[in-house]
Amino acid sequence: MGDLLRLTRTELRRLRWRRAVLLLVAAAIVIPGLVWATSVWSTRPYSDAEIQRAREQALSQPGFERDVARCERHPHRYGADSAADCEEQMVTSWSGLYRQRLSVAREVRGNGPGVVVTVAVLMLLAGATFAGADWASGSMSNQLLFDPRRTAVWVAKAVAVGLGATVVALVSQLLYWAGIYLVAAQRGIDPPAALRDDVAWLIARGSFVVALAAVGGFALTMLFRSTVATLGLLFAVAVAGTFAVAVLPLGGNNERYMVHANVNAVVSGQHVYWREPPEECFDRRTGGPVRLDGESARAFDERCSGRQVLSVWGGLGYLAVPTLLGLGLSIGSFRRRDVP
Amino acid sequence: MSELVIETRGLLKEFRSLRKGNKVAVKDLDLRVPAGGVHGFLGPNGSGKTTTIRMLLGLASATGGEMRLFDEPVPRHLPKVIDKVGAVVEMPKFLPNFTGRQNLRMLADTIGAPAAVIDAALETVGLTGRDQDRYKGYSLGMKQRLAIAATLLKQPSLLILDEPTNGLDPAGIREIREMIRSLGDSGVTVLLSSHILAEVQQVCTSATIIGNGRMLASGTVDELLEGPGGVRIVVDPAQLEAARTALTAAGVEVETSEGALLATGDRPPQELNRLLGESGVWASEIGIERQNLESFFLRLTEGDAMGSAAPATPGPGER
Numbered sequence: 001m002g003d004l005l006r007l008t009r010t011e012l013r014r015l016r017w018r019r020a021v022l023l024l025v026a027a028a029i030v031i032p033g034l035v036w037a038t039s040v041w042s043t044r045p046y047s048d049a050e051i052q053r054a055r056e057q058a059l060s061q062p063g064f065e066r067d068v069a070r071c072e073r074h075p076h077r078y079g080a081d082s083a084a085d086c087e088e089q090m091v092t093s094w095s096g097l098y099r100q101r102l103s104v105a106r107e108v109r110g111n112g113p114g115v116v117v118t119v120a121v122l123m124l125l126a127g128a129t130f131a132g133a134d135w136a137s138g139s140m141s142n143q144l145l146f147d148p149r150r151t152a153v154w155v156a157k158a159v160a161v162g163l164g165a166t167v168v169a170l171v172s173q174l175l176y177w178a179g180i181y182l183v184a185a186q187r188g189i190d191p192p193a194a195l196r197d198d199v200a201w202l203i204a205r206g207s208f209v210v211a212l213a214a215v216g217g218f219a220l221t222m223l224f225r226s227t228v229a230t231l232g233l234l235f236a237v238a239v240a241g242t243f244a245v246a247v248l249p250l251g252g253n254n255e256r257y258m259v260h261a262n263v264n265a266v267v268s269g270q271h272v273y274w275r276e277p278p279e280e281c282f283d284r285r286t287g288g289p290v291r292l293d294g295e296s297a298r299a300f301d302e303r304c305s306g307r308q309v310l311s312v313w314g315g316l317g318y319l320a321v322p323t324l325l326g327l328g329l330s331i332g333s334f335r336r337r338d339v340p
Numbered sequence: 341m342s343e344l345v346i347e348t349r350g351l352l353k354e355f356r357s358l359r360k361g362n363k364v365a366v367k368d369l370d371l372r373v374p375a376g377g378v379h380g381f382l383g384p385n386g387s388g389k390t391t392t393i394r395m396l397l398g399l400a401s402a403t404g405g406e407m408r409l410f411d412e413p414v415p416r417h418l419p420k421v422i423d424k425v426g427a428v429v430e431m432p433k434f435l436p437n438f439t440g441r442q443n444l445r446m447l448a449d450t451i452g453a454p455a456a457v458i459d460a461a462l463e464t465v466g467l468t469g470r471d472q473d474r475y476k477g478y479s480l481g482m483k484q485r486l487a488i489a490a491t492l493l494k495q496p497s498l499l500i501l502d503e504p505t506n507g508l509d510p511a512g513i514r515e516i517r518e519m520i521r522s523l524g525d526s527g528v529t530v531l532l533s534s535h536i537l538a539e540v541q542q543v544c545t546s547a548t549i550i551g552n553g554r555m556l557a558s559g560t561v562d563e564l565l566e567g568p569g570g571v572r573i574v575v576d577p578a579q580l581e582a583a584r585t586a587l588t589a590a591g592v593e594v595e596t597s598e599g600a601l602l603a604t605g606d607r608p609p610q611e612l613n614r615l616l617g618e619s620g621v622w623a624s625e626i627g628i629e630r631q632n633l634e635s636f637f638l639r640l641t642e643g644d645a646m647g648s649a650a651p652a653t654p655g656p657g658e659r
Contacts, residue, residue, distance in 0.1 A: 137434065339400070
C-alpha cells in the first residue's frame, strides 16, 4: 500500500509537470469563467430609465392589464417565477425588453451542466495526453525499469488522473457557482434555499462525470498507446455511434441509448425526452385522442404523451458498460503486451 | 564456478503476426553472466540481443524458456530484484518537455531515492549544470549520459547497457568506457551490448556472442581469443601476388588484409619466411598476429543475416 501511495504521488507530480495538462486545466477554469461572464452580461439589469420608458410604452397598450391578470393566475405559463413577477414579465414581453433576470434555477438546468460537459471533455483530453506522452516518448519502459508491477503502475496513474480531474472539476464548478451567487446577491436576487441542494448535487455528480471522463481518456490511450487513436475512436463513436443508434430499430426509444442523453441524465439528475406515443392513443383516421373507458385527461396524458424520463441510475447503468469494458481491456492489455 | 547474476535456459521469443507470419527472434538461448566484471553481449543487428535484454527486464514476455536474475525467476519475481538492476535499453527514453533533473526526479521518486542521489548521478555522468535544460534540447550524447545517470539512481549491482556509447564523441566514449571499467572493478556486474568490438575487447572480461537468436560462443575474452590468429607478412606491393602464389602452392591458407598477407594455420613464421625466400620474395616485415574479437566475431557470424537459419555453433567457452 505504501508503494502504491508513493507511485501515486509520483504520478500526481508527473501530471502537474506536464505542460499540455496545465494548459487544459487552465482552459477548464477559463472557459467556465467565460460562460459565467456571458451569463452575467446577458442578464444584466436594465437601467431605471430603460425600464421606465418600457413600462410607459406597455401601459399605454390595450390588453396589457388583461395579460398581467392572466399571468398572475398562472405565472409559470408566462415565464414568471411568481405572481409578483408578472407585471415585470409582461412589461418585458410587451416592450421588447427580453433580457431575463439572472436565475439560479435556469443556470442549474442550462449552463451548469454545460460547464460540467466542457470540463469533462477537457479532462478527457488531459487523461489521454498524460498517457499518450509516456507512450510517444517511450518513457513508459523507463518507468517499468524502476517499478515493473504493471497493475500497480496502471492503477497509480489512473488514480492520479482521477484525483487531478476531480480537483479541477470541483474548483472550476465552485468558482462558477460562487460567481453566480455573488452576482445574484449583488442584484438583490435571493434564490430559493432548495436550489443550493440542487447546485451541490450538480457539482458532486459533475465532478464524478469529469473524473470518469479523465480516467476513460487515460484508459483508452493506455490501450491504444496513442492519443490520436483515442481521440479518433471517440470522434467515431460521437458521430457514427449517434447515427447508428438513431437508425437502429429500438421501438422509437432510440434516444435512451444515445450517449448525450445518458451523460445528461447523470449530470443533471434526469433526462427528459419524447418518444412516439403508442398507436392506440390516437385515432388513425381522425388523429383524435382515443381514451380508455373512464380514463381521465391526466391519465391519458401520462399514458400517451410520449414523455420519458431517464434517471441518474439509468444513465449510470448505460455508461458503466463501456467504462468497465474499456478499463478492463486497458489494464489487461497493459499487463500482457510487450512495452516498446 | 562463481555465482550467476543472469541465467537463461532455452529462452525463446516468437513475434506472432497474422500478416507477416511468426518470426523467431530468440531461440534456445542459454545465457550465463557471472557476478562481477564486465560481460560483453555481442551479435549482428537483429540477432536478438535487445529482445533478450527486454525479456530479462520484463518489458517483453518470453514465449518459452526460463530466466533468472540474482537467482530469482523473472518476470515473476522481478519486483524483488529490480532495485538491484540498472538498465539502458536501446535509445534513451525520457519525457522531452521535462528537464533532465525532472526526468530523473520522476524515476527517483518511484523508488523513494533522495535528491542527493540525483545530484551524485548527474555529477558522475558530467551533466551537472545542464540538468535544468529540457531533455528535447539535449544532444544524443547528453541523452545517453542522462540514461546512464538514471541507472545510477538505484546504485545497482547489475548494470545492463545496450549500446551505451551510441552518439557519443570520442572523449565521451572514453569517459563512458572508463566508467564501465571502474564499475566492473568496483564489483558491479555490467552486461554490455555493443557493436564496437574493439571497445568490448578493451573493457570486457567475458563475452557471449549470439546470432539469429542463438548462442554462438561464450566465455572469458581470453578463452574466446585462444588459438593463433595468423602470421602477418608485409612484402613489396609489386610482389604481393607472387608471395601469395608461393605460399598457396606450399599449402598455406592466405588472406589479403590491409595490403599485407595473413597466413592462417599452424606454420611458424620462419618456415613461411623460408618459403617466400625460395621463391625470390623477401618480406619487409613478418610477425604473429593474435586473433582479435572483431575477426573472431566476423568469422562466427559470417553470412548470419536475420532470417537465415544458422545452427548453433559451440564457441571456445562452450567446448
